[in-house]
């Protein structure tokens with residue numbers, strides 16, 4: 750390494766819906782002073798853009814064309830993440846149930862995946878290189894295919910899992926403010942159907958070779974953050 754250069758670390762985290770990827774990855778990035786890339790937000794922003802522009806999601810070539818032109822500005826500061834499309838802040842809009850219900854139709858479009866993966870690799874590369882113009886600081890990137898396809902060469906690769914029951918209860922509390930029977934039933938589409946659809950194009954249910962599994966079923970958020978930090982320390986010494 751050149752004198753004066755500080756080594757950067759790339760942490761890749763994948764997992765199913767409700768496993769805690771976004772909350773855990775963001776907090777780990779904060780504590781290690783790394784950038785944070787929420788790749789799910791990119792698929793959500795692409796879905797928002799298609800709906801906003803009147804592109805029918807079943808018209809795959811039209812969706813792919815729209816996404817290649819997607820005017821997306823996404824921040825990587827874990828303390829102030831922003832998602833802006835064509836000048837509109839869509840940070841909240843992309844979490845709406847209508848987007849959660851529609852996003853798999855866009856995420857299973859292989860041309861869309863090519864385009865967004867290209868952008869994700871560019872964002873990760875900018876943070877990996879300490880000599881980069883933007884001053885690479887290292888990054889935590891999370892999604893469904895970061896450990897396997899987008900950044901299989903990441904320094905740390907983690908599959909964050911949790912039982913179906915834990916994931917449904919978490920999402921129900923997020924969306925409906927309760928994890929009673931009705932709230933969990935209303936959440937099944939957002940979690941289980943979406944994971945089943947997404948699994949047709951990416952594999953995030955079983956850890957690939959060299960990927961460390963962290964099971965958060967019986968851990969709270971802080972314990973999960975600690976478990977992920979322990980893997981980072983074990984692998985990188987940081």
Ligand SMILES: Nc1ncnc2c1ncn2[C@@H]1O[C@H](COP(=O)(O)OP(=O)(O)O)[C@@H](O)[C@H]1O
Nearest residue numbers: 766767768769770771772919965968969970973
């Ligand atoms: N052990 C845990 N690990 C991560 N998140 C948890 C945990 N327990 C509860 N949660 C909560 O579960 C919800 C879903 O987490 P989120 O990060 O959105 O998951 P994902 O990005 O995998 O869909 C959040 O409200 C989070 O605070």
Ligand SMILES: Nc1ccn([C@H]2C[C@H](O)[C@@H](COP(=O)(O)OP(=O)(O)O)O2)c(=O)n1
Nearest residue numbers: 766767788789790792852856892893894947
């Ligand atoms: N790297 C990624 C990230 C997300 N996706 C897809 C899968 C999901 O249905 C959507 C939204 O992802 P997001 O991580 O926001 O989903 P949840 O936090 O689990 O609700 O995008 C993907 O296919 N590949």
